[in-house]
């Protein structure tokens with residue numbers, strides 16, 4: 001058992017002073033407030049936050065960071081560059097790159113990640129000998145990097161959607177696609193949870209999955225997390241409306257996919273009826289502000305979704321930036337720009353999205369909070385850096401960056417100490433992986 005004392009810690013009822021807690025068998029115990037440090041306790045500094053969840057990630061997109069800006073373009077031209085990168089990966093390279101990216105996430109303060117995984121097969125679109133070789137590479141990478149993983153395996157069947165119907169797969173997309181929804185379900189059925197891994201399911205999008213496959217995906221997911229890219233771009237809405245006469249949200253609702261197990265990723269371009277449908281079914285909405293601004297997606301209706309009943313979460317998505325504080329602030333700051341008002345969310349709302357709501361959306365309902373019996377994941381943020389000096393403890397997340405993370409503990413194990421990841425420098429790991437990929 002380990003025992004800690006924190007000058008400030010975020011508990012479920014807010015930021016508290018002089019907090020003591022124990023960790024035994026990977027869980028919190030004896031969380032107490034307003035007590036003096038005891039003999040033998042490790043004294044933490046700064047502000048201790050609950051574990052922070054990265055609700056939506058594609059690790060390999062990290063290879064595009066800082067390399068796609070000179071060309072201008074749109075989401076769709078960026079996607080061509082992403083496909084070119086995807087074409088180079090194999091299980092060994094995927095392991096090296098994902099290990100480095102997961103280490104970057106852990107060092108930035110993420111304790112759990114939802115990896116939305118669609119790069120399944122070999123360069124010719126054929127299954128590997130182990131049909132989950134790429135998924136298993138991600139599981140191994142997360143384990144080595146010390147981050148809790150939900151592997152969200154995405155069904156991807158067709159090459160897109162136009163007003164007249166679905167498009168054939170292009171050559172790169174054959175790596176993403178299973179032969180049909182039954183083959184996808186059989187492959188996902190071979191993946192297993194373990195103590196730090198949950199398996200989830202995804203509909204890549206209504207662009208990549210015809211409506212007739214949705215029921216089978218819903219059945220296969222059962223009570224597991226079910227994620228879907230939803231209305232990130234107006235073109236998706238236009239094609240879905242033209243072909244099905246429904247919005248993407250309505251199409252998912254028709255097939256019973258909305259509900260508390262489900263997370264709609266982006267949820268940027270929604271109608272009033274879409275917001276009502278997502279909120280009334282308590283479907284989570286995962287915002288990815290650093291990606292949505294990078295890809296010129298637009299600003300989604302975060303406050304309206306929350307008011308309608310949707311829990312909000314956030315994710316780093318295409319890794320333009322890996323910094324939980326930047327995402328958390330991004331949700332609020334984009335709302336400010338769009339509304340002309342400050343404080344659209346309270347500090348407590350933002351911490352809740354980052355922690356407990358994110359964990360629940362990834363299938364860890366007993367994580368993301370510092371409370372007796374919860375998973376012992378936490379993050380210590382320094383309050384004495386050039387960025388954080390002078391901030392109030394309950395508002396430190398508005399000023400901190402990933403560089404201010406001092407300690408990260410996952411399941412009671414120290415993954416980051418004194419700002420250093422246990423594997424060494426994530427930058428060094430990234431440089432080696434990107435060098436192998438030929439993009440360094």
Ligand SMILES: [Zn+2]
Pocket residue numbers: 056058116229265317318
């Ligand atoms: Zn995504």
